[in-house]
Amino acid sequence: MKVKHITIIGLGLIGGSLGLALKKQCGEALKVTGVDHDQETLELAVQRGAVDYSTNDWKRGVEQADIIFLCTPVLQIIPIVEQILPYVKVGGILTDVGSTKGFLAEKLLYMMPSGVHYVSGHPMTGIERSGIMAADRGLFKDKWYILIPEASTSPEAVEIISQTLTWTGARITTMDLYDHDQCAAIISHIPHVVAAALVNLLGKYPALEESFKLVGGGFRDTTRIASSNADMWADICLTNSQPITQSLLQLKELLDEMIQAVEKADRPAIHHFFKRAKVRRDILIEETDSHVV
Amino acid sequence: MKVKHITIIGLGLIGGSLGLALKKQCGEALKVTGVDHDQETLELAVQRGAVDYSTNDWKRGVEQADIIFLCTPVLQIIPIVEQILPYVKVGGILTDVGSTKGFLAEKLLYMMPSGVHYVSGHPMTGIERSGIMAADRGLFKDKWYILIPEASTSPEAVEIISQTLTWTGARITTMDLYDHDQCAAIISHIPHVVAAALVNLLGKYPALEESFKLVGGGFRDTTRIASSNADMWADICLTNSQPITQSLLQLKELLDEMIQAVEKADRPAIHHFFKRAKVRRDILIEETDSHVV
Structure with missing residues (x-):
C-alpha cells in the first residue's frame, strides 16, 4: 500500500x-x-x-x-x-x-x-x-x-x-506490551508524579512562599514536567495503575533508605545512594546519546 | 576597606x-x-x-x-x-x-x-x-x-x-538562617535526593536494562542533578539532616496521596494533584523569571 x-x-x-x-x-x-x-x-x-x-x-x-x-x-x-x-x-x-x-x-x-x-x-x-x-x-x-x-x-x-x-x-x-508499560511507568510516569509531588511539597510551607522565588536550575529542571497537561496525566495514571503504584511503593522504600541513613548520620550509606545514582545515570545518558545518529 | x-x-x-x-x-x-x-x-x-x-x-x-x-x-x-x-x-x-x-x-x-x-x-x-x-x-x-x-x-x-x-x-x-536551611532543603536538597532515587529505581528492574535506553527528555531533566558530586551531597545531607528528613517524610505522604488515588481510580484526586502542581510551578517560574534584570 x-x-x-x-x-x-x-x-x-x-x-x-x-x-x-x-x-x-x-x-x-x-x-x-x-x-x-x-x-x-x-x-x-x-x-x-x-x-x-x-x-x-x-x-x-x-x-x-x-x-x-x-x-x-x-x-x-x-x-x-x-x-x-x-x-x-x-x-x-x-x-x-x-x-x-x-x-x-x-x-x-x-x-x-x-x-x-x-x-x-x-x-x-x-x-x-x-x-x-x-x-x-x-x-x-x-x-x-x-x-x-x-x-x-x-x-x-x-x-x-x-x-x-x-x-x-x-x-x-x-x-x-508488558515491558513497555512497566518501562514507561519507571522512566516517564513516575518522574511526572514525583515532579508534581516536589512542587506540591512547597504548599506545606506557606511561610516560605517568598523565599521559593530563589529557586535555581536544579529545582527548575527536576520539576519541569510538573507543568504538563493535568488531564493527560490523570488518564495515564488511571490506565497504567498497577505498574505506577508498584513503582511508587518502591520509590518510597528508596526514600526510606535515605531517611534512615540521614537519621543515623551514616555517611557511607548516604554517599553510596548518591554515588550509585550518578554512576548509573552517567552511563545511561552516554549510551542513550551514542544511539543518536 | x-x-x-x-x-x-x-x-x-x-x-x-x-x-x-x-x-x-x-x-x-x-x-x-x-x-x-x-x-x-x-x-x-x-x-x-x-x-x-x-x-x-x-x-x-x-x-x-x-x-x-x-x-x-x-x-x-x-x-x-x-x-x-x-x-x-x-x-x-x-x-x-x-x-x-x-x-x-x-x-x-x-x-x-x-x-x-x-x-x-x-x-x-x-x-x-x-x-x-x-x-x-x-x-x-x-x-x-x-x-x-x-x-x-x-x-x-x-x-x-x-x-x-x-x-x-x-x-x-x-x-x-533557619528559613534558609528549611528552604534549601525543599528547593534544592530534596530534589537532589529524589533525582538520585528515581535513577536508583531503575536498579530494581534489571530485566528492563536495555529498554531504559529509550529514556526521553522528561527523565533526563528530572534526574539531571543525580549526576552531581556524591561527596558534596553526602555532606549536605549530614549537615541539614532535620529539615531534610522532615521534608522527605512529607514527600512520602504526597506520594501516598497519589498511590491511594490511583488505587481507587479517583480521577478528580489524581487530576487535582497534577493541576495544583502545574498552577503553582507556572506561577513560581513566571515570578522568578520576572526578577531577572
Whole structure:
C-alpha cells in the first residue's frame, strides 16, 4: 500500500507536530486531514500548515484515510474509535500515541472489523507545553518511537506505520506490551508524579512562599514536567495503575533508605545512594546519546 | 576597606567560577590567590586564569587576603578554618559557599578571633559537573546569592562581601538562617535526593536494562542533578539532616496521596494533584523569571 492520505485525530502537541513533520517531508504527495472538537484548533492547524483540511465531522475526517493517528488523551481513544469505525475504509490502519498500551491494545485489537488494522505505538517525546501552538515539526527527530505489535497484529500494517514514521525523523523500535508499560511507568510516569509531588511539597510551607522565588536550575529542571497537561496525566495514571503504584511503593522504600541513613548520620550509606545514582545515570545518558545518529 | 586581595580555598566548580568571574571583572586591580590540596587543580586554576597564584600552603595562601572564600565541601570547612585562622590578618573576612548554614554559622561565628569576621553565604547556582575544568565565569550571573547575617555578624563585613559579589553578576539577597536551611532543603536538597532515587529505581528492574535506553527528555531533566558530586551531597545531607528528613517524610505522604488515588481510580484526586502542581510551578517560574534584570 502506498500511503496517500493520513488523518490525525486530536490536534494537540503530538498530533500537530506529527502533521507538521509529515507535511514538511511529503508536501503535496501526502494529504493530511485533521479532526478535533475545538473550532479554534481546527483553524490554527490549517493556518500553521499541520493539516491540509480540518473538520469536526467523523465521517468526512476519516473516510479517505489510509492511516488514522489517534492523538487524544488516552481515555478518549476507545469512545472515538467506536464513533469512527463505521467510516474507516477497508485496508485502513489505526494507530495511537497513548503513553499506556495494555489498557488500549487489547480492547482495540478486538474491536477492529475485518480488513481494518490496529498498531499500538508510543513516541518517547513530549514537552511540558501542550496544544497546537506548541506543535513543532522537529518534535520526533532522533527520538524513539516505540511500536508494540502483538500476536494478532498485522506485520504488514506494522511495516507501513514504521515506514510512515521514518518521515518524521523518529527512530523506530519495537517492544513487548508488558515491558513497555512497566518501562514507561519507571522512566516517564513516575518522574511526572514525583515532579508534581516536589512542587506540591512547597504548599506545606506557606511561610516560605517568598523565599521559593530563589529557586535555581536544579529545582527548575527536576520539576519541569510538573507543568504538563493535568488531564493527560490523570488518564495515564488511571490506565497504567498497577505498574505506577508498584513503582511508587518502591520509590518510597528508596526514600526510606535515605531517611534512615540521614537519621543515623551514616555517611557511607548516604554517599553510596548518591554515588550509585550518578554512576548509573552517567552511563545511561552516554549510551542513550551514542544511539543518536 | 578597599578589597585588593581575595583568596579562594577549594578550586572546584564554585571556587574556580568565582575566580574566573572576579578576574574577568577586576583584572589587575584584584589579586586572587587559590588554595587547594590537589596539585593538578592548582596548576589548572592558574592556566585557566581563575587565580593569579596558587599554593597548597595555608600561610602563604591566606596571609595577605582581605576576603577568604571557603569553597570546599561543607564538612571540610571547620577543620580548614582551624588551620588558617592563625594566618588571617586583622580586618580579614571569611565567607563560605556551603549549602547548609545552621551547622556552620554558629560554630564559625564563635571561632573568629577579635578583628576577623565571618559572613555566611550561599550562591543558588551549580551544575551537575564539578571540578576546575567545569568552572565558568558566567556561573553566578543573574543567579541569587544569599547572605545570612546573624545578630553578631558585622554589618560592615556583610556590606563588603555584598559589594564584592556584585562583581560576579549575582543578585544579592539576605535571609534568616533557619528559613534558609528549611528552604534549601525543599528547593534544592530534596530534589537532589529524589533525582538520585528515581535513577536508583531503575536498579530494581534489571530485566528492563536495555529498554531504559529509550529514556526521553522528561527523565533526563528530572534526574539531571543525580549526576552531581556524591561527596558534596553526602555532606549536605549530614549537615541539614532535620529539615531534610522532615521534608522527605512529607514527600512520602504526597506520594501516598497519589498511590491511594490511583488505587481507587479517583480521577478528580489524581487530576487535582497534577493541576495544583502545574498552577503553582507556572506561577513560581513566571515570578522568578520576572526578577531577572
